[in-house]
Amino acid sequence: MTESKPADGDYPTWDSSKTYLLGDRVTYKGKNYEAKWWAGELDVPGEGTNSPWKELxxxxxxxxxxxxxxxxxxxxxxxxxxxxxxxxxxxxxxxxxxxxxxxxxxxxx
Incomplete structure (x- = not known):
């Protein structure tokens, strides 16, 4: 399986069907994020008050x-x-x- 990389990001595009682990990096809406802990399908990067994602x-x-x-x-x-x-x-x-x-x-x- 090939990871999709957006033109404006450095990491694979966040995918709501995937589970991410500590240290995984993604790009979402033109911004890069790193998982601070396990992140599931409802954990949208850049949203929520206790997000498992930190913006890079x-x-x-x-x-x-x-x-x-x-x-x-x-x-x-x-x-x-x-x-x-x-x-x-x-x-x-x-x-x-x-x-x-x-x-x-x-x-x-």
């Missing part, structure tokens, strides 16, 4: 904040052209600009 971003790239993702302490994201760091665990929906996020834009540039 190129070195030196800061990911954009996502409202449906949890972030561990020290996570760094962009939001409204600003850069934020989580002081502690940030639950899905904890918007940058409020606790536990701190604006580090001026420090980072």
């Amino acid at each position: 971003v190129p070195p030196g790239t800061i990911p954009e904040w996502s409202a449906d993702q949890n972030y561990p302490a020290d996570s760094i994201v962009t939001y409204n052209d600003r850069i934020y760091k989580a002081k502690w665990w940030a639950n899905a929906g904890d918007m940058p600009g409020k606790e536990p996020w701190i604006d580090i834009t001026d420090i980072s540039r």
Whole structure:
């Protein structure tokens, strides 16, 4: 069986009929993801608050904040052209600009 590779991704396209294991990598909607643990057919990359997928971003790239993702302490994201760091665990929906996020834009540039 040949894995399908999209033109805009580095890994096989996510397939809802497959089961993925820790460390497996896929591309979905133009973004690359790695399984943090076992992922089944309902575990769509980039969706859900306790997703088994983490987005892989190129070195030196800061990911954009996502409202449906949890972030561990020290996570760094962009939001409204600003850069934020989580002081502690940030639950899905904890918007940058409020606790536990701190604006580090001026420090980072």
